[in-house]
Amino acid sequence: MTTAANPTHTGSAAAAESWIRMYRQMVAIRLFEEQVNELYTRALMPGLAHLYVGEEAVAVGVCEALQPTDYITSTHRGHGHCLAKGASPDRMFAELLGKEAGYCRGKGGSMHIADPATGNLGANAIVCGSAGIATGAAFSAQRLGNQRVAVCFFGEGALGQGVLYEVMNLAALYKLPVIYVCENNLYTEYTHYTETTAGDILQRATAFGVRAESVDGQDVRAVHAVAARLIESARRGEGPAFLLCNTYRYTGHHVGDISREYYRTKQEELLWKTERDPIKNFGAWLIEQNLADAAVLERMHAEIKLEMEKAVEFALASPYPGVEQVGEDVYA
């Protein structure tokens, strides 16, 4: 099914541009996270780092279907969502390092990137913590009549939180323009989701009359197609939707989660990385469609790598906030 608002299905120049933008964005997220891993393992980054590597197609496919003024909420594994919604890597890295130039002036860190300029209501370190916020943003959009849509990204671990069902009920009752995007990366921290999740996931949404679909979260074209359809339908006032994206977390729950054999095999990881990598597969498709050639994509990787290195340099060279700022912004 196609919609007018989805240029990627029209075969036009705009569609080609959109595919290339999505590819670029996925590579940017991958290379951003590689730098995070590097910073963390070199002990240059304080705190925790939850990498989005492997899940890039979800954030990119969904955010490509959003307008700049639309809202997102994100999670502790949020770098991908923030970048896909338009955050710039230099201020992201600065925030990750606790520097004043960061999006939150160093007060939020990796798990709390927020940016009004790109409609990012904030990453959230409480699992399912932003479901209410995203639903409320959709409520505002409806009441103010500004045609905006809110997307709530969350992992399948959030399916265990009751508040998700409270707000889905509210969103269905009031027909709010909100899309609940569940990223099922199979592991709720260190536990396979089947050990914690009873019944059928989609039925949890359809029970409220919320339209629910699932998609291959490693296929950015598929994610984008279904997201665009659900988003535009919500924008038209047809109410909320639930999108289950089946994906995979390449690395551990956080960067320090190295010994993972007790909850998943190396063969499983290898299979996803080699057979189902969203960037590799999408790159092959672009080449096959004559939308790019291998040299162009390689050059793009090199450019982005350089951009990320510069962004890291910027962040490393940036000053920490002065300690006098500790008491600022407790109250508005």
Place this chain on the structure above:
Amino acid sequence: MPDAAPRELTFAQAIREALAEEMRRDSRVCIMGEDVAEAGTPFKVLSGLVEEFGKERVLDTPISEAGFTGLAVGAAMTGLRPVVDIMFGDFITLTMDQMVNQAAKVHYMSGGTWKVPMVMRTTLGATRRSAAQHSQSLHAWFCHVPGLKVVLPSTPYDAKGLLKAAIRDENPVVFFEDKMMYKQKGPVPAEEYTIPLGLADVKRAGSDITLVATSSMVQVALGAADLLDQAGISAEVVDPRTAWPLDEHTLIESAKKTSRVIVMDEGYERYGVTAEIASVIAAGAFYDLDAPVKRMGAMHVPIPFSPPLEDVTVPTEQTVFEAARALCGRS
């Protein structure tokens, strides 16, 4: 010609008038909660608002305190000014993640970029024979959290002016109403006014002892002050009106003047509002005090149902009178 008698409203009417005025003034203000529309809440505080403002702005929600409070946080961040109604203060437990981890922290965590201008209205107070899950005064929980403001009105006049200020505030504000006070009348001028958050009010001037009292305890303190007056002791009653921000200056100055202080609040005494205020006074007026600051709050038990049991769990005019007399060395 003498002035006309001042207009009197009940506490509930004052709340309703504040909401109506702010909703007329600002189309972004909306109310959400359980049975807030046609029912006007079980306490009938909101009666008539849905008729004037419609169901779009006076929104009946499911019994999902966490859900609609979370929705309000997001709505506040994105251009509305929601006033959430939590029917009984005991139910704030269900909203804690939304208030403590979300609303209170959004502004700070985002480096001052997002704001959460919302109000949560809820109730406190025992002696309504409602037992342990409908009688608690849990406002101290919110006072503990940076990023929240906590309002404790004690008169119809204060309730109206403070609620209007709370709605206009750019921060999440929790507004506690004593449900036993809804029918109490008091003067409320028809003219527009607001009361800034963080400004205490001396409800009665006195010279021998200061009774610091919040919310439901203000009337108790004033009654005790009458009894003390008959016993030849002049009591000053100071109402902080907001537990945070706290008007430390007024509290300390009163303590310096009288040299003896009882702090009373219907929350639990242990680790409660009385502890914070007593500490502020002890530190700020140490050299002027003639006795240790005494605290009186709810007894440290779940509120019992049986009337004779419930009645002894909270300070009364008589117990405050006796404590004050003892503190003044007149027992």
